Amino acid sequence: MWNVQMVKDLRQFNVYIKTASKAIPHREELRKALSLWGTFRLGEKIPSLKLKELLGERTIAAVDGSRIEYASFYPYSLVLLRTLGKCTGREDLEKSKVITPLHAETAALVYKKKEKEGIGEEEAYRLYLKEELAHLEILTALEIAEKYKPCLLMLDGGFLLFDQFAEWRKLYKFCLENDIILVGIIEEVATSVLAKWLDLRLDHSLRIYDREILFGLLDKGEYLLFAADKNIKKNYHTVFARLGSLPQAIGCDFLAEQREKITQAMNLLYTLTPRHGQGIPLWLQITDAKVRLRKKETEKLIENCLEPELRELFFRANRERRAF
Amino acid sequence: MQVVGMTNEREVWIASNTEKFRLNELVIIEDEELNNPVGEVIETYALNPFIPGVDEKSSILVDQEVVASLSSLGYNLEEEMIYTAKVRILSELFYPISTGAKVRYPCFAEVEELLLKTSPDKGLALGVILGTEGLTASLPLPYRRVAPLYEKGEIKPQTGVPFIFDYRAMNNYPHIGVFGGSGSGKSFGLRVLIEELIKKRVPLLVFDPHYEMSFNEVFHPGLPDDFKETFADRCLILTVGDDTGVKFEALTPADLCNLLSAVSPITEAMENAVTSILERGDSFTTFNQRLNDLMSLLESPNDDDFKKSFMASCQNIDEKKREAYLNRLMALKKQVGQLSTLKSINWRLNRLERQGIFRDQGIRQIEEGLKAQKAVIVRGSIWMLKVYAAYVLRSLYGKRRVYRDALQKGERAEEKFPPFVVVTDEAHNFAPRGEQNVPSRREIREIAQEGRKYGVFLVLATQRPALLDDTVNAQLNTKIIFRTVRSHDLNVIREETDMGSEEIKRLPYLPSGTGFVSSPVFGRTIPIRVRAAKTSSPHQINPFDELETVDERDGEIMNIIKECLPVNASNLVDLIQRLEACGFILSQERIINYLDMMVERGEIKREENRIVGYIYRLA
Incomplete structure (x- = not known):
């Protein structure tokens, strides 16, 4: 299982990151420093009755997607994409797509991507899949927005994931025109902007990501809103918030034009988030759970739809037959 | 509703997010290739994927406020239920049912054949059959x-298919066997079965054996009028030893x-003795x-010595007859041998006689x-x-057999x-398993x-099928089984x-x-759920209620006592005499008991007097 060298290496790594994490200033210092860049605010839970009053006939919506692969190895891959738009009290909206590089058309697109980005073919394929799912999500979001005109529309992930598609502009416009607050919920914050702003440096070359800075920084229900000219990415307004009990913060992307709606939106999100847990609004969690493609079901489905010989020919990897 | 998961030709799982499945209900599985088989729900489950189980750490639903907020936005988390059920296919199939097949509820006509074998006037x-409530309409x-x-x-009105x-x-x-422990509804079920047989x-x-089988009292005033019925004129109640018995001559x-041997097991020697002594046409007296x-x-x-005293004892009988009888006794003496054997027979015989089993009437009335x-x-x-029972059954069964054979x-x-x-209750007493x-x-x-x-x-x-004779048990083709x-x-x-096994598992928990x-x-x-009986058993009063009620006799005694008040506990002679005059003979203790009971009920009061002890007066 393991050998002495492995243990040694891992212990060394432990020391390394420990040193690095010590370089992060204390909470109070950080808060003081960050308050120069933005403001700490406390979210408000809206009572159910008031919530109804506030929203009237309007609703809350969320869009999420799921991807699952049935494969032996590239290019013997069959990918199912599914997206779900869920609006409170309304019917769900579902979209799906099947992708395989065995398809000539797909192969051509992947090849184009490979040339453009200058990366390996398989990597290009992964990127292609990610974008396809995001694209499908945007299409779903647009349809949900047009169909139900919700008060708040949650996307799963930051805006950078979506804004490369033509439909993004459409969604953007539609939301502004119809007073739909668009928010991208980022469960795992992966940016590293704050360290730069705060001029934090480490002795080693280790980078400090925003995640480490945000950890434990906020009180329960608190969020950090930066000044209008301080944008983490492009001209979107990113808010870091701790809506649940866990000390890790999530990110919320808002459109610059909707800055004055942020307080209302944050209160809504806080209201819809269980007190205990990782701080993701329940509605998004439910959407996520409903859209998720599960391995077993997918396998069953594919096995039902593909003839056994073809399945054997294309998708059965030798390693599946290993005895040990 | 549809079939989910792995299927086989006997059982499938079905799931729905709107329909709650009910145990024992019938469903039709729309699989054209298999002729849309009918299945019966044998296990049911419900699950809400957003409400974590006790073993899961996730706590997404702990926050009721969020749930309330969502519900005010028109979304009820409770509606996310998934209902699943295990269904047993009632017909014989040769292929498994295809997964994903649609499932629906049948109407009565589609499942009639499975539920009814005859009409109410013929059976x-x-x-009612449980799980058919949905077919009532x-x-x-x-x-x-x-x-x-x-x-x-x-x-309550009937719900479901009868x-x-x-x-x-x-x-x-x-x-038919009817099995079930006390309170399981076995006796009730037996009563309903008998009512129906009487009707036919x-x-x-x-x-x-319980003196509970009479069919002349209406079970409940709430029964529909067209259902009310008693059977006094179609029943004949006889008590062994009073109205009916064994005809000794037969x-x-x-x-x-x-x-x-029913009194107490007998030996082979006793059997031999009986065979020798009993003569054709013997009455109890002669025997x-x-x-x-x-x-x-x-x-x-x-x-x-015996001969002499015997010949002397009954002079009025013809001498020849006396001698013949004596010779017969002498012959019997050789065959029988032991006095103790005869004594054993004698006490058993006397016990039977005392119980009145040798009534002259015999079983003519039963016939x-x-x-x-x-x-x-x-x-x-x-x-x-x-x-x-042994005697009656042999006799009647014999008669029927002779008639049929002829x-x-x-x-x-x-x-x-x-x-x-x-028909008998406590059948394990009549046909017990064992030696x-x-x-x-x-x-x-x-x-x-x-x-x-x-x-x-x-x-x-x-109530104890395990104690019933194996051969008999195996021959009971139909068994009605209550809580066991x-x-x-x-x-x-x-x-x-x-x-x-699913049904066996339910047996210990069946409601009455x-x-x-x-x-x-x-x-x-x-x-099934047994229907309401038309008639009721005479003794349905709880014996403990009996203790708390004052019957007529008690009331009369208390009235007499009241008339004689005040009395003092050490001198009850007058009271005793007064009671005796009215036909109640009671001891001093019983009377004091009555007095104390009346004190307890607040009807009279008791005072303590230093000289004469307790004095009872009207309150």
């Missing part, structure tokens, strides 16, 4: 009002031995006389009752009935004798094995019926009046 309406009129239900002290037992099918699948004018011979030596004379003979120091197609209810203690052979039968059904010699077992076994041929059938109820808890009994039920019918007539186990 016994015993109750599509039920044709004649089936709708045959089985009202009894629930929590009230009569369970109608085709008693004519007993010709192919004879005999089937001659019944009911052994009633006894064979074997019969007599059976009767004697008893002979037995006693023989005992005197054996007791006397020598034969000559007449059966011929009139009535329910003849024979009462007596278990002990008595055990003895009596018909078969084309001879003219001397006496017409109808087919009949024998001990119980006279009625042989008869019940014989009827169990051969009765069908002659049109004689058994309905045996017991003991593992022994459950094992027997598992072996002797076609019940599946709910049971399973396992019968080849249906070919599967049917869960």
Whole structure:
């Protein structure tokens, strides 16, 4: 299982990151420093009755997607994409797509991507899949927005994931025109902007990501809103918030034009988030759970739809037959 | 509703996010290739994927406020339920059902064949089939009002398809067993079964060790008028020793031995002695006389002394006869041998006599009752009935057999004798499993094995099927099983019926009046709820209630006591005399008891006096 060298290496790594994490200033210092860049605010839970009053006939919506692969190895891959738009009290909206590089058309697109980005073919394929799912999500979001005109529309992930598609502009416009607050919920914050702003440096070359800075920084229900000219990415307004009990913060992307709606939106999100847990609004969690493609079901489905010989020919990897 | 997961040709899982499945309900699985088979729900489950189970760490639902917020936005988390059920296919299939097949509820016409084997006027309406509540609306009129239900002290209209037992099918699948522990509804079920048989004018011979089988009181005032019915005129209640008994003159030596052994087991020597002593046409008196004379003979120091005293004792009888009798005694003495054997026979015989079993009436009344197609209810203690049943069954079964055999052979039968059904509770007493010699077992076994041929059938109820004779148990083609808890009994039920393990698992928890019918007539186990009875058992008063109520007699005594107040506890003579004059003879203690009871009830008061003790006065 393991050998002495492995243990040694891992212990060394432990020391390394420990040193690095010590370089992060204390909470109070950080808060003081960050308050120069933005403001700490406390979210408000809206009572159910008031919530109804506030929203009237309007609703809350969320869009999420799921991807699952049935494969032996590239290019013997069959990918199912599914997206779900869920609006409170309304019917769900579902979209799906099947992708395989065995398809000539797909192969051509992947090849184009490979040339453009200058990366390996398989990597290009992964990127292609990610974008396809995001694209499908945007299409779903647009349809949900047009169909139900919700008060708040949650996307799963930051805006950078979506804004490369033509439909993004459409969604953007539609939301502004119809007073739909668009928010991208980022469960795992992966940016590293704050360290730069705060001029934090480490002795080693280790980078400090925003995640480490945000950890434990906020009180329960608190969020950090930066000044209008301080944008983490492009001209979107990113808010870091701790809506649940866990000390890790999530990110919320808002459109610059909707800055004055942020307080209302944050209160809504806080209201819809269980007190205990990782701080993701329940509605998004439910959407996520409903859209998720599960391995077993997918396998069953594919096995039902593909003839056994073809399945054997294309998708059965030798390693599946290993005895040990 | 659709079929999910792995299927086979016997069982499938079905799921729905709107329909709650109900145990035992029928569903149609739309699989064209397999002719849309019908299935029965045998297990049900519900799950909300957003409400974590106790073993999961996730706590997404702990926050009720968020749930309330969402609900005010028009989304109810409770609606995210997933209902699943295991379904057993009721027909024989050769391929598994395809996954994803649609599932729907049937209407009555589509499943009629599975639920009804005959109509209410031709069969016994015993109750309703559980799980068919959804079919009530599509039920044709004649089936709708045959089985009202009894629930929590009230009569409720029938819901579901009636369970109608085709008693004519007993010709192919004879005999019924009714099993269930105390309070399981077994006796109630047996009563309903008897009511239905009486309605069909089937001659019944009911052994009633509990003195509870009478059918002349209306069960509940809430019963619908067209359902109310009592059966006093179709029943004949007899008590062993009072109204009915064994005709001694008709006894064979074997019969007599059976009767004697019912009192207490007898030895081979005793059997030999009885065979030797009993003569054809003996009455109880002649047999008893002979037995006693023989005992005197054996007791006397020598034969000559006995002869002398005997010849001297009854001068009025012809001498020749006396001598013949004496010679017969002498011969018997050689055959019988031991005095102790005779003494043993004697005390058993006397006990039977004292119980009144040798009534002159014999079983003529029972025969007449059966011929009139009535329910003849024979009462007596278990002990008595055990003895009596053997005799009655042999006699009546014999008559029926003779009649049938004669018909078969084309001879003219001397006496017409109808087919009949024998019903008894506590059947394990009449036909117990094991070695001990119980006279009625042989008869019940014989009827169990051969009765069908002659049109004689058994309905045996017991709370201990494990104690019932194996041969008999195996012949009970139809079994109605109520709540059963003991593992022994459950094992027997598992072996002797076609019940599946899911149903066996439910047996210990069945509510009273709910049971399973396992019968080849249906070919599967049917869960039923027994209908409300039309009549009730006479003793349904809780004995503890009895203790708290004051009966008429008590009231009268208390009134007399009140009239004599005040009295003092150390001098009750006047009161005693007064009570005696009114016909109540009570001891001093009993009277003080009454006085104290009246004090407790606040009717009078008790004062303590230093000289005379307690004084009782009107309050």
